[in-house]
Amino acid sequence: MYEKHLMICGATGCLSSGSYSVEEALVEELEKQGIKDKYRLVMGGCPGFCEVGPIIVVYPDEVFYCRLKPKDMAELVEKHLVRGEIVERLLYKGPDVDVPARFYDSIPFYHKQKFNVLRNSGIIDPESIDEYIMRGGYRAFTRAMGMDPALICEEVKQSGLRGRGGAGFSTGLKWEFTNKASGPKKYVVCNADEGDPGAFMDRSILEGDPHAILEGMLICGKAIGADEGYIYCRAEYPLAIKRLKIAIEKAEVYGLLGENILGYDFNFKINIKEGAGAFVCGEETALLASIEGKRGMPRPRPPFPAQSGLFGKPTTINNVETLANIPLIVKEGGAAEFAKVGTEGSKGTKVFALAGKIRNTGLCEVPMGITIREIIYDVGGGIKGGREFKAVQAGGPSGGCIPAEQLDLPIDYDSLNQAGAIMGSGGLVVMDERTCMVDLARYFLSFTQKESCGKCTPCREGTKRMLEILNRIAEGFGKPEDLDTLDSLAISIKDSSLCGLGQTCPNPVLSTIRYFRNEYEEHIIDHYCRAGVCKELFNFRIDEEKCTGCTACVRACPVDAIRGEKKEPHEIIQELCTRCGSCVEKCRQDCIMITQVGRKADVSN
């Protein structure tokens, strides 16, 4: 028996902020004191709060330590583990708490979350199959083995689960199609090709709870009559792949993968296919082509994969998060329990990756139907630096932006579609008033344009033309008719592209025009970028009334473009200024304004 359990976040976010070094320092300190064997150290899954990583949670004391550094470990060991006192300075502190918060229940980031998919993340050792079983793992699969396949499909349908990868198609219905398809050989494919910029939901699930995916695939295999599965995971996720390989190996040793599983006439094997990171391979037919060893390009449908998928055989393709929900649904009474959470058309929870100008970046799992305001302000802690919320990009490059006027929009598939966005896989990029919406649309379109496989003309050529127009607008050469041209091109591309990439890539442009048309018009007519992003369309100027001559901006300027005596108002030499914004970041008086080119008046609103 261990005296205490120390769960160190071993997911990519915390690893990149130094959790390996923290773990090394902790082990070193415990060994120095000769007490290492008393404590169980686990590099576990992600507790979600990446903003404050590296994180260690100490059980059974229930203490959440964050923003840790290797040098903190001596104090943590001496004070907490040896003397039993909490190290207050390492607890969570933020503007949303009055006193340092000790555990999950006192940290506002977690208050509105509900853990279904992330139920084991940060709780178990992801490399231990025993711990997964202790948490109820493989129970649903055991139950499924005794069920009629059609009944499994029916239960998944009844739960209301919709695909978490983007389109939101009924998972049970998808399974039913493959179940009804004829043929002795069928496949289950797990789509782990998470490619949206800023999204890492699937990676965290794979890293924190890999057996949940294997169990979901096994249940799907039983339901559709498949004996083989593939996990298509991008090679940039080495930790996820490592943990999946360990999980598969252990499940094979335990007789949960292989032949005559649990004594039933059911065989199932799982292969991992590492993808090279092409965004289009997240599209199901391109993904299948890539597994088959061909170039990752989509093909027209029908036939749909349920009829003719991998190697021409009936195939069900589900996203990581979808599969992680399956064990919860197929356990005894699980479907009804699952359906209790969420809205009429969108059941269960959704995992989102919070990124951008938000205070609490990280991963959150919230019930469907929660409003954007609750996610941004209650979970996300509001906007960094106390700035104004401007919009949120939901659904990555295929999604759309939702403006401040729609903060009370409930998050579900249908509401997001009506607002011009999509659920997508769950990326939420938050923007403040310093984000230029023309530049945002340009960024996402540039991403999808580069990732277009080139097979169909509307996507290959259309995105290029749209990008040319956006570049022109951002550089000050926009024409009044450009907005109509963009709109018309976008609709054509959506209507005539071969796959989901082309059919959705104009969404960021369409939604920014819909909600921020005035910004486009300012770029085109006034040659002005109010956010101070498009460098040809604004100047920085110092407000002489406010400037105290502190010289902070002078020291920050990398090109010596600011002149002025100490304690006297300063001036920016426009001919030298590169508009990098370094001075704005350093100015304590907030006296550097964004103005129109050639104009000295304050139009910085």
Place this chain on the structure above:
Amino acid sequence: MERFIDHCCEKCTHTKSTPCKDFVVCCVEGPICHEDPSCEDKRKAIIDKVAINGQFVIC
């Protein structure tokens, strides 16, 4: 018995090649095919080693 896959006694026969239908349930609630307090304790010991506040077993 260090892991659930290890046999508690000769009465347990679950292996990859001789699978038992009750294996998963047996890991946490077993033994199921026979009654033996010491076999029960062996399973409990595996759980107790890593249990956190008794919250590990939720089924």
